[in-house]
Every structure is written in structure tokens, then in C-alpha cells.
Amino acid sequence: xxxxxxxxxxxxxxxxxxxxxxxxxxxxxxxxxxxxxxxxxxxxxxxxxxxxxxxxxxxxxxxxxxxxxxxxxxxxxxxxxxxxxxxxxxxxxxxxxxxxxxxxxxxxxxxxxxxxxxxxxxxxxxxxxxxxxxxxxxxxxxxxxxxxxxxxxxxxxxxxxxxxxxxxxxxxxxxxxxxxxx
Amino acid sequence: xxxxxxxxxxxxxxxxxxxxxxxxxxxxxxxxxxxxxxxxxxxxxxxxxxxxxxxxxxxxxxxxxxxxxxxxxxxxxxxxxxxxxxxxxxxxxxxxxxxxxxxxxxxxxxxxxxxxxxxxxxxxxxxxxxxxxxxxxxxxxxxxxxxxxxxxxxxxxxxxxxxxxxxxxxxxxxxxxxxxxx
DNA sequence: CATAATGCGGACAATATCAGTCCGCGTTAT
DNA sequence: ATAACGCGGACTGATATTGTCCGCATTATG
Numbered sequence: 001x002x003x004x005x006x007x008x009x010x011x012x013x014x015x016x017x018x019x020x021x022x023x024x025x026x027x028x029x030x031x032x033x034x035x036x037x038x039x040x041x042x043x044x045x046x047x048x049x050x051x052x053x054x055x056x057x058x059x060x061x062x063x064x065x066x067x068x069x070x071x072x073x074x075x076x077x078x079x080x081x082x083x084x085x086x087x088x089x090x091x092x093x094x095x096x097x098x099x100x101x102x103x104x105x106x107x108x109x110x111x112x113x114x115x116x117x118x119x120x121x122x123x124x125x126x127x128x129x130x131x132x133x134x135x136x137x138x139x140x141x142x143x144x145x146x147x148x149x150x151x152x153x154x155x156x157x158x159x160x161x162x163x164x165x166x167x168x169x170x171x172x173x174x175x176x177x178x179x180x181x182x
Numbered sequence: 183x184x185x186x187x188x189x190x191x192x193x194x195x196x197x198x199x200x201x202x203x204x205x206x207x208x209x210x211x212x213x214x215x216x217x218x219x220x221x222x223x224x225x226x227x228x229x230x231x232x233x234x235x236x237x238x239x240x241x242x243x244x245x246x247x248x249x250x251x252x253x254x255x256x257x258x259x260x261x262x263x264x265x266x267x268x269x270x271x272x273x274x275x276x277x278x279x280x281x282x283x284x285x286x287x288x289x290x291x292x293x294x295x296x297x298x299x300x301x302x303x304x305x306x307x308x309x310x311x312x313x314x315x316x317x318x319x320x321x322x323x324x325x326x327x328x329x330x331x332x333x334x335x336x337x338x339x340x341x342x343x344x345x346x347x348x349x350x351x352x353x354x355x356x357x358x359x360x361x362x363x364x
Numbered sequence: 365c366a367t368a369a370t371g372c373g374g375a376c377a378a379t380a381t382c383a384g385t386c387c388g389c390g391t392t393a394t
Numbered sequence: 395a396t397a398a399c400g401c402g403g404a405c406t407g408a409t410a411t412t413g414t415c416c417g418c419a420t421t422a423t424g
């Protein structure tokens with residue numbers, strides 16, 4: 001049928017963590033390591049979210065990203081559009097005007113308005129987009145929170161704190177945050 | 183967002199003509215020339231429609247394709263699936279299980295059931311597919327028929343008749359059916 | 365029976381997109 | 395001053411899309 005890219009998947013997962021984390025900025029490296037995904041690739045995604053006004057970037061040594069709005073005010077559709085760039089589901093080639101009986105000069109009634117096939121696809125696209133628009137980051141976060149046991153939240157916070165404190169000042173001899181996992 | 187291929191567009195336009203035409207089989211060459219699209223490419227699409235039971239093929243010299251069912255009983259979704267092969271909208275990478283605090287061994291509660299993000303995408307996909315399933319080939323045909331003037335139907339029939347009679351027996355000195363256009 | 369027009373399938377090619385890496389630039393807290 | 399950031403461009407490999415071309419089997423027509 002079609003394909004939402006892994007960029008969207010990565011972006012959504014990261015934004016979910018940003019929504020759950022507090023007001024401390026998380027860098028794209030933090031988020032990549034935390035989820036076991038490529039940092040180089042994730043670094044190409046976040047600027048798109050920033051330009052769309054979904055996250056707020058802060059440069060420098062303790063910089064990173066924060067949500068620019070409340071999770072309730074960020075819909076899945078906005079995230080998808082920010083990352084994928086609002087590609088239409090169907091790209092009508094206007095084949096109706098090429099019909100041989102028109103001899104290269106289709107009459108107005110044939111090319112007027114939206115192609116009937118295109119119309120069906122536009123309706124399908126709208127149905128999909130409406131569904132995505134109806135779900136917010138907060139909604140997804142709630143679904144996730146319902147499954148996690150109580151200690152998970154502090155586990156995550158522990159990992160993040162260890163990571164942030166290890167960012168600067170500590171020489172980090174071999175690996176700076178892995179021992180938290182055991 | 184995503185993309186329905188031109189194969190789907192070609193297929194839909196062809197099936198629309200097959201629905202309007204009578205019980206005479208139309209070849210993929212007829213349909214390609216009639217609509218100004220590539221015959222070689224169209225020839226790759228029709229076997230998929232045949233295997234899906236949407237059209238019926240007849241080989242040999244006067245062969246071609248007929249609809250295997252009434253246009254009312256062929257949904258747009260069936261056509262899309264037949265041509266594109268039921269690709270999911272979203273391909274979940276199960277990122278939730280890679281969270282660093284799990285240390286490579288995610289607990290059951292984390293990977294149980296469908297990922298919350300995946301769930302949203304499945305709902306969006308279902309909304310799209312439901313819309314496509316609700317529209318039949320006959321519905322689209324009706325939309326088109328409402329726009330066309332009364333003489334168009336006989337124009338088309340004339341082109342087809344000329345094309346079919348020119349298929350065999352006539353030496354076809356230069357071009358066999360173009361003068362119909364004038 | 366010979367032939368020409370079918371459908372079918374595989375091989376091939378050109379282009380685009382996706383996923384991911386790498387590097388250099390400017391910025392900023394320590 | 396430096397190290398950790400974000401940002402952007404160049405580059406690469408894999409895969410999908412859009413075609414083209416050829417050969418094979420089948421079948422109505424002459």
C-alpha cells in the first residue's frame with residue numbers, strides 16, 4: 001500500500017521520551033543510545049521537528065531538545081508531516097485527458113474538476129490523516145504508561161541522570177553509563 | 183506520507199474502461215493505446231489482476247481481458263491490494279524493546295501486545311482501507327458517466343470497433359485506427 | 365497448417381527514495 | 395580553551411519504481 005518511513009518511527013519514539021522526561025534537554029545522542037538506534041541518522045530527523053515547531057533546540061555543551069508544546073497539543077499527524085513533508089497518498093497523472101478519442105485535445109468536461117479516481121484516493125487519504133490527527137503524543141504516552149510497572153519510571157530517570165552527569169567532568173574511562181543496566 | 187503507485191492508477195483506469203465496455207475482450211495493447219500509456223508496463227499489471235480474480239484473461243489472436251465480476255462487486259481496495267500486494271502502512275521495528283534500561287533483555291510487559299505507536303498507525307491504515315473498500319468500480323464509473331456528454335459513449339465504441347476490426351485481416355498500411363480521432 | 369496477435373514471465377536498466385555515515389561549521393556551558 | 399552540542403551538506407549502499415525487451419505457449423483466422 002504505502003509506507004511510513006522509519007524516520008517517523010524514530011521521531012515518535014524520541015518525542016515520547018521527551019514527553020515523559022522533565023525539563024532537562026536530552027541530546028540526540030542520549031536519545032539514540034537510550035533506544036539503540038543510529039545517532040547519525042537521528043540527527044537528520046530532529047532539525048525537521050525543530051523547524052516544524054515541535055521541539056525546541058538548545059546548542060552547546062549541555063544542549064539538546066525539549067518539547068516546544070505540551071504533549072496534548074502535538075498530534076501524530078503533525079509529527080508525520082514534519083518528518084515526511086506532506087507527501088500526497090496518490091499522485092494523479094491526469095490519464096483521463098489522454099483518451100485517444102480526444103486526439104490530444106481533451107474537451108473541458110473531461111479534465112474539469114478532480115479525477116474520479118483521484119477523488120476516492122483523496123477521501124482515503126483524509127480518513128488516514130484524520131485518524132492520525134485525532135491522536136496526540138499524550139494519548140500514546142498514556143497507553144505506554146499503563147503497561148509499565150512502577151519502578152520503570154525511576155529506572156529511566158536513573159539512566160538519564162547517570163548519562164547527563166557523565167557528559168562532562170568525568171573522564172569516562174571505558175563506558176560511562178552501561179553499568180546502570182545490570 | 184506514502185504513495186500509491188502509478189501501477190494502481192493505470193490498473194484502475196483500465197478496469198474502468200473494461201467495466202464500461204461490453205463483453206468483447208480488450209487487450210492490454212488496446213487499453214494502453216486508448217489511454218496513451220505504456221503497453222509494456224501495462225502488460226506487467228494485468229497478470230496481477232488476473233491472479234486476484236478481478237479480470238479474466240483469454241489468450242490467442244482475439245484475446246484480451248474481461249472483468250471477472252460485476253463492477254459493483256469489485257472494490258477499489260481489492261484492486262489496490264491485487265496490484266501492490268498488501269504492503270502495511272507502517273513497519274514496526276519494535277524499538278520499545280531496545281530501551282537501554284532493559285540491557286538487551288526486555289521484560290515481557292515491554293514487548294507484550296502491539297506497540298502503542300504501531301497501534302495508532304494500524305488504526306490509520308484501517309481508516310484508509312475502509313474508505314477504499316467502500317468504493318466500487320461501479321461507483322467510480324457512475325461519477326465519470328455523469329460528466330460525459332451523450333455522444334462520448336458512441337465515440338468510444340467507435341474507436342474500439344475500429345481497433346478490433348483492424349486487428350487482423352487488414353494489412354494496416356501505415357496506421358490502422360488514428361483517423362477515427364479527427 | 366502457417367501465421368499473427370494474444371497473455372505470461374524473466375532479464376535488464378534508469379531513476380528515485382530511504383537509511384545511514386561522515387565531516388566541517390558555528391554555538392555554548394564548563 | 396575545550397568538549398559537547400545542533401545544523402547542514404556530501405556521500406554511499408540497498409531497495410522500489412517504472413519501464414523496455416525478448417522468448418515461450420496459446421489460439422483464432424486465413
